Amino acid sequence: MIAAVELGGTKVLAAIARDPLKPLRQIRISTxxxxxxxxxxxxFFDEAREELGQPEALGIASFGPIDIRPGSPGWGRMGRTTKPGWAGADVGGYLGRRLGSPVNLDTDVNGAALAEARWGxxxxxxxxxxxxxxxxIGGGIAINGEALHGAAHPEIGHVRIRRDPGDSYSSRCPYHEDCAEGLASGPAIMERFGKTLTELEPDHPFRSILADYLGQVCATLVLIASPQRIVIGGGVMTGGALHAGVEKAMLRWLNGYVETGPADGSPFIVPPGLGDQAGLAGGFALAQDLLEGGE
Incomplete structure (x- = not known):
């Protein structure tokens, strides 16, 4: 029995399962x-374990920045997140104490990358x-079944992108004027237009600008990490049908310099194979890794 949490900026999913892809009990909570x-x-976990028993491990896939360094005095605590009120929140420590199970914690995007690599x-x-x-906007990288870590975790959503000449929006990010999150996240779209991307007209010019911004991020990923595939999920992508446009923009920015994609010629930029369960499955992947001796 293992437990998982996907802590996102808008919603939280929590579940208990034996099979990571078939939760026995699951709940959705607004953040x-x-x-x-x-x-x-x-x-929720208190009620679930009364019925199902004590989980052997808990995997937490959380938005960040969050301290994921084992042995760090700040392990499990939020950093300077742009989510109001959450800086310093003791996510890992609190949930670990309440559940009474060992915890493996990583970012939501690293968790989703693990899950998509394993099952998606x-x-x-x-x-x-x-x-x-x-x-x-966040990003994670999985190489040979392990999430990429360094001094901390990647913050791909805050890479700088080249602003479209017609885009005068100031930036949603309080730290950077021209980062991907500041210009292309859901709240940035809502602030610009008072609408979600799905609610914008099908031929709205910002759709191509957004695809270009995300294409720049993907081109940067290709040049730095050379992944064999890029999976893009999240609420903005759900109704936007943007994946093909993002890939076209990425290829334009790469300008033929490197080859991308799996050797069999299958699509390079794709939606999550696990759909909106990728983050939660990432929590289960982290719990599995803890039981199997991983960090």
Whole structure:
């Protein structure tokens, strides 16, 4: 029995399962202020384990930035997140204490990258990148079944992109004027137009600008990490039918310099094979890794 949490900027999914792709109990909670949100997750686990038993491990796939360094005094705590009220929140420590199970914690996008590599659109490939475009923009990379870590975790959503000449929007990100999250996230679109991307007209000119912005991010990923596939999920992508446009923009920015994609010629930029369960499946992948001796 293992437990999983996907903590996103808009919603939280929590579940208990034996088979990671078939949760026995699952709940969706809106992401509110930290204490109420984390307490609601812990209360769900209290009720679920009365029925199903104590989970052997908990995997948490969380939005960030968050301290994922084992042994760090700040492990499990949020960093300087753009999510109001969440800076410093003790995500890993609180949920671990309440559930009473060992915890493996990583970013939501690293978790989703692991899950997509193991069970989804990256299955059978040695390396994939996962991007989410929603409340924020984030990215994770899985290489040979392991998430990429360094001094901390990647913050792909904050790479600088070249602004479209006709885009005068100031930026949603309080740290950067021209990063992907600041210009292309869901809240940035809503601030510009008072509408979601899905609600914009099918021929609205911003659709091509957005595809170009995300294509720049993907081109950067190709040049730095050379993944065999890029998986893009998140609420903005759900209704936007943008994947083909993003790939076209990426190829334009790469300008023929490098080859991309799996050797069999299958699509390079694709939606998540696990759909909107990729992040939660990432939590289960982290719990599995903990039981199998991984960090």
């Amino acid at each position: 509110d202020e930290p204490s109420a949100t984390l307490r609601a997750v812990a209360d 659109a990256g299955r059978g490939l040695g390396s994939i990148a996962y991007l989410t475009v929603g409340t924020g």
